[in-house]
Amino acid sequence: MTASTxxxxxxxxxxxxxxxxxxxxxxxxxxxxxxxxxNRRTLAFTLIMPGVFFLIFGLPQGGQSLDNGxxxxxxxxxxxxxxxxxxxxxxxxxAVATERALGWSRQLRLTPLRPAAYVATKLITAMxxxxxxxxxxxxxxxxxxxxxPAYVWLLSGLAAWIGSLVFAAFGLFIGxxxxxxxxxxxxxxxxxxxxxxxxxxxxxEVLPDVLQQVATFTPVYGMGVLARAPLTGDGxxxxxxxxxxxxxxxxxxxxxxxxxxDTARV
Amino acid sequence: xxxxxxxxxxxxLTKSFGAVTAVDGLSLRVQPGEVVAFLGxxxxxxxxxxxxxxxxxxxxxxxxxxxxxxxDDAVARGRVAAVLQTGGLLKDLTVGETVEMTAHFYRxxxxxxxxxxxxxxxxxxxxxxxxxxxxxxxxxxxALALLPDPDLMVLDEPTTGMDVEGRRxxxxxxxxxxxxxxxxxxxxxxxxxxxxxxxxxxxxxxGRIVADGTTAxxxxxAAGRTVRATLPGADQAALAALxxxxxxxxxxxxxxxxxxxxDAIARHLLTRTAARDVEITSxxxxxxxxxxxxxxxxx
Numbered sequence: 001m002t003a004s005t006x007x008x009x010x011x012x013x014x015x016x017x018x019x020x021x022x023x024x025x026x027x028x029x030x031x032x033x034x035x036x037x038x039n040r041r042t043l044a045f046t047l048i049m050p051g052v053f054f055l056i057f058g059l060p061q062g063g064q065s066l067d068n069g070x071x072x073x074x075x076x077x078x079x080x081x082x083x084x085x086x087x088x089x090x091x092x093x094x095a096v097a098t099e100r101a102l103g104w105s106r107q108l109r110l111t112p113l114r115p116a117a118y119v120a121t122k123l124i125t126a127m128x129x130x131x132x133x134x135x136x137x138x139x140x141x142x143x144x145x146x147x148x149p150a151y152v153w154l155l156s157g158l159a160a161w162i163g164s165l166v167f168a169a170f171g172l173f174i175g176x177x178x179x180x181x182x183x184x185x186x187x188x189x190x191x192x193x194x195x196x197x198x199x200x201x202x203x204x205e206v207l208p209d210v211l212q213q214v215a216t217f218t219p220v221y222g223m224g225v226l227a228r229a230p231l232t233g234d235g236x237x238x239x240x241x242x243x244x245x246x247x248x249x250x251x252x253x254x255x256x257x258x259x260x261x262d263t264a265r266v
Numbered sequence: 267x268x269x270x271x272x273x274x275x276x277x278x279l280t281k282s283f284g285a286v287t288a289v290d291g292l293s294l295r296v297q298p299g300e301v302v303a304f305l306g307x308x309x310x311x312x313x314x315x316x317x318x319x320x321x322x323x324x325x326x327x328x329x330x331x332x333x334x335x336x337x338d339d340a341v342a343r344g345r346v347a348a349v350l351q352t353g354g355l356l357k358d359l360t361v362g363e364t365v366e367m368t369a370h371f372y373r374x375x376x377x378x379x380x381x382x383x384x385x386x387x388x389x390x391x392x393x394x395x396x397x398x399x400x401x402x403x404x405x406x407x408x409a410l411a412l413l414p415d416p417d418l419m420v421l422d423e424p425t426t427g428m429d430v431e432g433r434r435x436x437x438x439x440x441x442x443x444x445x446x447x448x449x450x451x452x453x454x455x456x457x458x459x460x461x462x463x464x465x466x467x468x469x470x471x472x473g474r475i476v477a478d479g480t481t482a483x484x485x486x487x488a489a490g491r492t493v494r495a496t497l498p499g500a501d502q503a504a505l506a507a508l509x510x511x512x513x514x515x516x517x518x519x520x521x522x523x524x525x526x527x528x529d530a531i532a533r534h535l536l537t538r539t540a541a542r543d544v545e546i547t548s549x550x551x552x553x554x555x556x557x558x559x560x561x562x563x564x565x
Contacts, residue, residue, distance in 0.1 A: 014344065014374060014414065014415045015373055015374035016343040016344065016345060016373075017343070017373045017374075018342050018343060018373065019342075019371060019372055019373045020373075023370075023371040023372070025370035025371065027366070027367075027370040028367050028370035028371065031359070031363055031366060031367045031370075032367075034363075035356070035358060035359060035363075038358065039358065099354075099356065101354075102354035102355070102356065102357070103352050103353055103354025103355075104354045104355065104356055105354075106322070106350070106352050106353055106354065107350075107353035107354055107355065107407075107410075108371075109322060109341075110320065110341060110347060110348050110350070110353065110411075111341070111368060111371040111372065112341065112342040112343070112344065112371050112372055112373070113371040
């Protein structure tokens with residue numbers, strides 16, 4: 001971003017080389033992150049609301065224990081961390097729909113920024129906010145008295161965070177599905193239903209049998225099981241792993257296909 | 267300019283949307299340094315042509331060369347920049363952040379402060395885009411287009427939706443920047459904008475170029491008068507051969523002669539032919555524009 005030494009009337013021509021990495025730039029990413037952190041709505045739904053949920057639904061269960069003696073509050077906290085992360089990553093990915101509706105995507109096509117670099121920026125932003133969401137939820141839990149071994153904090157946190165990649169892809173999928181300015185108002189309730197089936201608000205085991213069967217096929221189920229596995233010590237079922245991988249593929253491939261359709265020149 | 271290529275070479279462009287032919291065999295060559303107005307009514311195919319020129323859409327047939335290369339390459343190297351009607355902005359960024367972010371996408375740009383100043387929006391750099399007027403947002407798009415110091419600047423109806431003051435401010439900003447070999451192509455349906463700013467006017471109608479010349483030449487199309495008369499079996503070729511006649515049209519029993527010397531033509535018609543009902547009307551640029559862009563027969 002250095003200035004050339006003279007204007008066009010002078011001797012030097014502007015530097016006409018292509019940008020490195022298709023225009024992907026840490027500077028742009030920084031502005032993107034600042035933008036996300038300024039969005040009150042996003043912050044309310046990803047950082048504040050899950051924390052408040054924990055205080056309302058988790059804390060009253062203080063003193064109760066799981067089968068292995070670990071606190072129920074930790075179970076609730078980890079579940080809500082998964083929820084916070086999935087809402088965070090979905091909202092960043094889904095913002096693509098808003099930017100397409102506003103015409104920003106079209107504006108970007110007048111710059112050297114490659115579409116893949118744009119998506120990379122969105123993914124990194126999504127995962128950054130996802131990480132922040134997990135950390136904030138865990139902080140709320142820790143301050144409120146949740147105590148589990150260090151490896152549980154670490155592994156459950158990592159699983160919640162990495163699992164939310166599925167929802168970053170889901171957000172991009174929705175984002176490229178249809179341009180809409182208020183996309184999160186539409187998919188917010190969808191996420192809540194998926195979280196319910198994924199056992200994030202109540203354990204899947206308390207649902208009626210039929211719903212339990214259905215739940216194992218829904219996209220949050222796998223990441224919920226994986227994130228809680230370090231806590232419950234139940235081990236990781238094949239069904240949960242397959243669930244996570246399949247949904248990651250479905251949303252990832254779906255987003256990629258819609259992305260290609262969107263960037264094709266007609 | 268190091269390039270010896272034309273700034274723009276459009277050759278036999280066609281583009282259809284379903285049954286509608288938006289651009290119909292359009293060819294155009296623009297030399298470096300020219301300021302060209304693309305003038306035509308709504309739906310004339312201006313935007314479709316500009317989209318193809320920028321590589322935003324592909325022509326059905328024909329070729330596009332921008333500064334000797336493909337449009338995509340010219341965009342990626344910052345050699346062409348554009349202000350489009352449809353280019354959106356992020357409402358939650360400030361004006362300054364929008365410029366800063368866009369600058370990151372290029373290998374090299376002019377300083378942000380410089381383009382803000384040249385677009386006349388330095389004073390609102392800290393304002394959130396969503397709180398800017400349409401005219402201010404348009405000048406922000408202009409500032410973004412200035413970032414790469416492009417060789418070719420393309421503007422599609424840049425003042426649409428602005429009030430009189432906004433239009434004036436925008437053209438002032440563009441004029442301040444008018445300099446040093448930058449090629450400018452702008453689409454407009456405002457005749458006065460083409461007249462005031464371009465040194466070449468390309469008139470388009472129904473996807474075709476119906477007139478192309480310097481602003482003075484286009485104005486000359488309108489300088490004369492039209493003599494209309496009823497004259498069954500008019501000898502079109504003989505009338506066209508008369509001195510001062512620009513064009514002759516025969517519509518049924520009527521004949522229309524466009525000329526710089528209406529007295530001589532009227533005299534000729536009344537004394538040397540069986541013409542009757544002679545009418546003489548003067549034409550202005552607006553009439554020429556309307557005639558060229560809406561009538562079934564062009565210049």
